Amino acid sequence: MNQRTLTAAAIQLGPIPLSAPRNEVLDRLVALLHTAADAGATFVVYPELALTSFFPHWRIDDRNELLQFYETDFPHGSVAPIMRAAAQRAVTFEIGYAEVTPEGQLFNTASLVDGTGELARYRKVHLPGFADEQPEAQHQLLEKGYFGVGNLGFPVTEVQRARVGMAICNDRRWPETYRLLALQGAEIACIGYNTPVATPHLPEIDRLTHFQNHLSMQAGAYQNSMWVIGAAKAGVEEGVDQIGGSAIIAPSGEIVAQAHSVEDEVVVAEIDLDMCTRYRAEVFNFLHHRRPELYGPISAAMDPAWPYPMAR
Ligand code: ING
Numbered sequence: 001m002n003q004r005t006l007t008a009a010a011i012q013l014g015p016i017p018l019s020a021p022r023n024e025v026l027d028r029l030v031a032l033l034h035t036a037a038d039a040g041a042t043f044v045v046y047p048e049l050a051l052t053s054f055f056p057h058w059r060i061d062d063r064n065e066l067l068q069f070y071e072t073d074f075p076h077g078s079v080a081p082i083m084r085a086a087a088q089r090a091v092t093f094e095i096g097y098a099e100v101t102p103e104g105q106l107f108n109t110a111s112l113v114d115g116t117g118e119l120a121r122y123r124k125v126h127l128p129g130f131a132d133e134q135p136e137a138q139h140q141l142l143e144k145g146y147f148g149v150g151n152l153g154f155p156v157t158e159v160q161r162a163r164v165g166m167a168i169c170n171d172r173r174w175p176e177t178y179r180l181l182a183l184q185g186a187e188i189a190c191i192g193y194n195t196p197v198a199t200p201h202l203p204e205i206d207r208l209t210h211f212q213n214h215l216s217m218q219a220g221a222y223q224n225s226m227w228v229i230g231a232a233k234a235g236v237e238e239g240v241d242q243i244g245g246s247a248i249i250a251p252s253g254e255i256v257a258q259a260h261s262v263e264d265e266v267v268v269a270e271i272d273l274d275m276c277t278r279y280r281a282e283v284f285n286f287l288h289h290r291r292p293e294l295y296g297p298i299s300a301a302m303d304p305a306w307p308y309p310m311a312r
Contacts, residue, residue, distance in 0.1 A: 004273040006160050008188070009036035009044040010229050012246035014263035015237035018053045025051055029095075030085045032266055037089035039268045042160060047233040048096035048108065048124075048169045048192035051078065054233060055098075056142045057196075057240045059133045066146065070100035074111065075118050087115025092159050094190040096168055098147075099123070108147040110166045110192060112157055120157040122166035123150030126174050137200035139240045143170075156184040162273050169193035172230065173212075176299075178220035183286075187276040188227045191217065195232065197241045213245050214255065222253030225279035227271050234262035251279045 011032045016025055029046065036044045049055075052069045060066045071078040074097060086093055092114040099109035108124035127149060129141025154177065156165045165186035171177040172191045181189055195213060198206045205212065213230070221228040227250060234244035247258040248269040257269040280286070 004161050005270055006043055006162055006273065007040040007268060007270050008227075008229055008248060009039065009041035009269075010231040010246040010248055010257075010259070010267040011036060011044050011046050012231055012244055012259045012261075012263075012265040012267065013047050013050060013233045014235040014261075015242075016051075016053050016233065018238055020053075022051070026079070026081045028264060029079075030081050032264055033082060033085050033091060033093065034089065035266045036268060037085075037091050039266065040270075041266075041268050042091055043162075043164075043188075044091060044093045045190040045229045045231045046093060046095040046192060047231045048110070048194050049098060050095050050192065050233065051097050053238050054194040054240070054242070056129065056146050057139045057238060059140055059142065060146075067100060070098040070106060072100055074099065074109075075113050079113065083113060083115055083117070086113065090115070092119070094164075094166060094192070096192040106147050107150060108143060108168055109150075110168050110190070112159060112164060112166065112190075119159065120155050120164075120166070121152060122155060122168070123148075123152050124168040124171060125150040125154075126170040126177070128170040134200065138198065139196065139200065141196075141200070154180045154184070156181060156186045159188075162187050162271070164188045164190065167191045169195065172220065172228075173216045175220065175223070178224040178226065178228075182224035182226055186224075186226055187273050188229060188271065189220065190229050190231075192231045193233070194237075195243050197243055209243055210245055213243060214247060214249075217247065217249050218253045218255065221249040221251055223284070225251040225276050225284045227251060227273075227276070232259070234259070251275045 096110040099107045111121045112119040127143040131144040165181035217228045232246045244262040259265045
């Protein structure tokens with residue numbers, strides 16, 4: 001059986017200023033797709049909210065002002081120039097953007113797209129931060145106010161003989177994300193992110209932001225025998241300093257390629273999809289070694305008696 005490989009790229013973006021016209025942003029993203037394709041990539045991953053500034057970092061009271069950041073007619077009205085480049089270069093891409101539905105629902109969304117159109121859509125499930133402004137914080141994280149909880153599950157789609165799933169930013173910190181994809185046979189998890197260096201409400205982790213970024217994705221990749229492609233929006237964007245660290249991570253947990261800047265940067269690696277199969281035949285043979293019947297209600301909410309603030 002001939003080996004299944006594909007050359008993939010994480011496309012890291014530097015800041016997208018609030019003042020940046022949409023055509024300039026698209027020109028940047030198209031140029032980066034060509035750079036990736038020139039390096040042999042046929043599959044590329046852009047960051048979360050790759051078309052705009054990360055606007056949950058500040059309070060926006062006026063709904064019409066807020067809606068300026070959301071796409072109403074994705075993909076053709078939003079990323080047509082990228083689709084044309086994708087068709088020209090035979091590339092499939094994954095991209096994050098803010099979505100408003102015809103019914104007015106708001107989501108932090110990512111889609112798989114090729115030159116013919118949209119292949120799959122995912123809406124972010126794990127929304128960090130708050131719904132309301134935190135007056136003492138040096139920057140806001142208002143995703144709970146600006147997005148609904150994702151309602152499309154964790155879809156897995158066949159792309160170039162690979163089974164591809166999506167997650168967005170904070171999703172990568174939760175083991176359930178990778179396991180739900182792995183249980184559907186996903187071999188690649190695409191994860192765009194916008195992650196500030198400083199976390200207003202837990203400053204003790206500020207020295208660990210980079211470490212915990214890679215820790216989360218490496219653990220997810222290894223414990224679920226999948227490739228993880230993490231793509232950052234990096235640098236100081238509208239006053240908030242964000243980490244880079246875009247990386248391509250193997251089912252072994254090894255980082256096989258990573259960004260070294262906090263600007264636009266293309267990170268390329270050849271992905272051996274059969275490594276997933278080898279790990280799933282041995283170390284993580286779910287059928288032979290895993291015992292879900294003994295795990296009890298692991299998906300239930302934690303006991304309210306626990307001393308932790310519990311949602312639900
Ligand atoms: N951003 C951050 C992330 O999960 C965060 C929020 C940072 C949560 C650090 C916890 C610790 O990477 C988004 N957009 O989810």
